[in-house]
Amino acid sequence: MQLSSATHMLAAARAEAERLGVVVCVSIVDAAGYPVVFLRMDGVALGCIDVCHKKARTAALFHMDSAAFGQVACPGGGAYSLEQTNGGMTSFGGGLVIRDEGGVVIGGIGVSGARTEDDIAIGRVAVAALS
Template identity: 55%
Template sequence: MNLTLADAVVAAAKAEAERSGFAVAIWVLDSAAHPLAFARMDGANLGPIDVAHKKARTAALFDTDSLRLGQAARPGGAIYTLEHTNGGLVSFGGGVVLRDRSGAAVGAVGVAGATVEADEAIAQTAAAVLRV
């Protein structure tokens, strides 16, 4: 993962968010959960900056999309309270593992500021840039 690829992921997320009528915050992290790129679209609130970062960190640190982890992090689930580890995580949609063409994890993207469903769709669209 490098800055050129990270910028392409951000551009794809911004384009999908604009197409869907949302203003979002977008983080791209490398596979060690270190920042590579960030954007907050005009009109996006401030709160989603941190949420998007935590979504991306969750996906990067666990090599699993945040939506998928959320299924087991619900009350009574095997990893309930996971969100309180690693300096704060998020267990709902919008954090997606970035994989190269061979399927190897190279980082993660986090999107926040729309609905949870739209955040997830935007992040999935952005992640698909690396698989082309």
């Protein structure tokens, strides 16, 4: 994940959050789950900082959006409690995988602070800004 791509995505995420009238934290990580860029909008609940980082890491490290990860890691799922691995993952929506043009995972984005549906929508706009 290049810094220029990540900052472009971050700007798209912020613009979408502002359009929706919500405040969020956004974390973009590389394929190994290490931070590239981070945004904390004024007024967001501080607990959202850790949540957005975990959403981004979940998507990058498991090559699946955090909502899909939740289907696997939930009680009765094939890998219940998987979210306890790798220093803590997140098993609800708002983390999205970032892939290059060839489909290779290059990172993840995590959005936290709004309704889960809005977090996901903001993340999708940011990922779409890459193309």
